[in-house]
Amino acid sequence: MENDLVLLLFDSIHQVMQAEQLLERRGLAIDLVPVPKEISSDCGLGITLPAAQLAAARAALEAAAATLRPRLYRRLGRGRYQPLADRETG
Amino acid sequence: MIYLDNAATSFPKPPEVTAAMRHYADKIGASPGRAGHRPAAAASRLVFQARERLAALFGIADSSRIIFTKNVTEALNLVLFGLLEAGDRVLVTGLEHNAVMRPLRRLEKSRGITVDILPMTTAGQPDPAVLENWLTSRRYAFAVLNHGSNVTGSLLDLAAIVPRLRRERITVVVDGAQTAGALPLEVEKIGLDVFCFTGHKSLLGPQGTGGFYLRPGLQPRPLIYGGTGSRSEAEEQPEFLPDYYESGTPNTIGLAGLAAAAAFIERESPAAIHQRELHLVRRLEEGLAAIPGLTVHGPPPAAGDRLPVLSCTIANLSPSEIGLQLERRHGILVRVGLHCAPRAHRTIGTFPTGTVRLAPGYFNTMAEMETVVAALADIAAAAG
Ligand SMILES: Cc1ncc(COP(=O)(O)O)c(C=O)c1O
Numbered sequence: 001m002e003n004d005l006v007l008l009l010f011d012s013i014h015q016v017m018q019a020e021q022l023l024e025r026r027g028l029a030i031d032l033v034p035v036p037k038e039i040s041s042d043c044g045l046g047i048t049l050p051a052a053q054l055a056a057a058r059a060a061l062e063a064a065a066a067t068l069r070p071r072l073y074r075r076l077g078r079g080r081y082q083p084l085a086d087r088e089t090g
Numbered sequence: 091m092i093y094l095d096n097a098a099t100s101f102p103k104p105p106e107v108t109a110a111m112r113h114y115a116d117k118i119g120a121s122p123g124r125a126g127h128r129p130a131a132a133a134s135r136l137v138f139q140a141r142e143r144l145a146a147l148f149g150i151a152d153s154s155r156i157i158f159t160k161n162v163t164e165a166l167n168l169v170l171f172g173l174l175e176a177g178d179r180v181l182v183t184g185l186e187h188n189a190v191m192r193p194l195r196r197l198e199k200s201r202g203i204t205v206d207i208l209p210m211t212t213a214g215q216p217d218p219a220v221l222e223n224w225l226t227s228r229r230y231a232f233a234v235l236n237h238g239s240n241v242t243g244s245l246l247d248l249a250a251i252v253p254r255l256r257r258e259r260i261t262v263v264v265d266g267a268q269t270a271g272a273l274p275l276e277v278e279k280i281g282l283d284v285f286c287f288t289g290h291k292s293l294l295g296p297q298g299t300g301g302f303y304l305r306p307g308l309q310p311r312p313l314i315y316g317g318t319g320s321r322s323e324a325e326e327q328p329e330f331l332p333d334y335y336e337s338g339t340p341n342t343i344g345l346a347g348l349a350a351a352a353a354f355i356e357r358e359s360p361a362a363i364h365q366r367e368l369h370l371v372r373r374l375e376e377g378l379a380a381i382p383g384l385t386v387h388g389p390p391p392a393a394g395d396r397l398p399v400l401s402c403t404i405a406n407l408s409p410s411e412i413g414l415q416l417e418r419r420h421g422i423l424v425r426v427g428l429h430c431a432p433r434a435h436r437t438i439g440t441f442p443t444g445t446v447r448l449a450p451g452y453f454n455t456m457a458e459m460e461t462v463v464a465a466l467a468d469i470a471a472a473a474g
Contacts, residue, residue, distance in 0.1 A: 012320045012333050013123030014154050017138035034126020044126040044319065045134065056113075065152070 004051035008070035096451030110350035123319035143352035150274035158301040162288035163189040165302040172310025178231040185435035212243020238268035242388030243399035273364040295348035367398035376462030401445035420465040
């Protein structure tokens with residue numbers, strides 16, 4: 001479980017940048033990654049972070065702006081993602 | 091050479107502006123918001139930082155409500171063509187630039203809007219009796235207000251007029267071409283619906299940058315449609331900000347410069363910048379008042395807050411002749427004529443010949459102001 005990664009996808013590049021700034025300031029272990037083509041052809045970048053930090057990340061995003069509601073995916077392996085069910089998103 | 095044409099475009103720029111542009115060109119280069127590689131992320135960060143810094147500078151909470159355009163003219167066009175409808179009545183000051191007047195004249199013809207132009211006091215404020223009379227007898231949908239005159243340097247007292255307009259539920263659009271970066275601003279606190287700015291004047295950024303702030307709830311139609319990097323699977327324009335209005339690859343190199351410029355202004359502080367520039371223009375006011383045959387057009391000397399923009403004429407000499415002598419004999423660069431603002435010149439009584447405009451900037455010195463006063467005294471003496 002410790003190595004579990006979650007992928008956060010946003011509507012716009014502006015939101016990605018906003019989220020990156022917010023989460024970095026919280027000291028969360030985030031990484032900016034190319035959006036896997038399997039999921040979307042959108043603005044190109046998503047954010048990954050350890051699943052264990054997801055609750056903290058979501059709290060930080062929601063506190064900053066109601067519009068910062070990413071779509072969430074669990075990384076299953078190379079190029080394989082699965083949408084997180086609501087009850088898993090804390 | 092003494093550059094006194096900062097109201098047209100500021101020069102020089104802070105060294106970090108050019109450095110940021112060079113860094114982008116040499117080390118980043120990629121398109122923002124369009125790819126997943128690291129240079130694309132770096133480019134996206136630059137554009138984001140430009141928005142964040144301007145939001146901080148203008149007193150705006152959510153930086154996604156700042157939309158970039160290539161200058162204030164494009165921003166004003168987007169807002170006016172995107173919001174005004176047939177039958178709308180629009181209130182403007184008597185000091186508007188053609189960036190406002192030409193779109194409005196076009197909309198009079200194409201959509202049947204009506205434009206009422208306020209008479210102004212010599213201090214550059216709307217005649218209070220006329221304003222009150224019009225507000226009570228007519229129904230306005232919009233007010234488009236030049237915050238700072240590019241002809242006289244007068245500042246519109248937004249804190250006084252905006253609450254009055256908002257009480258009538260008038261949507262207030264402000265042309266901040268001359269004021270953005272020149273003084274402390276609180277766009278949301280004042281209650282503006284739209285604030286338009288240009289990057290290359292007092293914001294000290296490069297040409298080809300500008301934009302506007304849009305208050306929550308307002309949604310003009312875009313001027314252009316196309317790729318935004320977001321919702322790429324859809325053939326309809328995404329409606330979230332800023333993407334709704336920013337189709338096509340942006341001026342990333344310019345925005346890199348603009349972000350650096352905004353950081354410079356924040357560091358120096360807009361209040362300190364304003365004080366310094368006020369100091370320079372006060373010296374011009376004082377020096378020019380003592381020159382026989384020379385007339386200053388605009389707010390009377392030492393009469394309250396103003397911008398470092400000053401218009402004058404000399405009896406028996408055309409503005410273009412004065413401009414030529416200033417450059418050829420004294421190495422002083424000014425702008426003469428109508429300054430793209432025939433309406434403002436009609437209001438102050440200098441249409442159609444115009445004036446000589448002296449516009450010092452942050453990097454001018456007091457010694458240069460002395461040189462300018464002496465040069466104009468010289469030219470006026472020879473003409474008289
Ligand atoms: C008051 C005012 N509005 C609009 C403009 C147009 O600015 P830009 O050419 O950057 O669009 C200017 C400057 O020329 C100006 O002084």
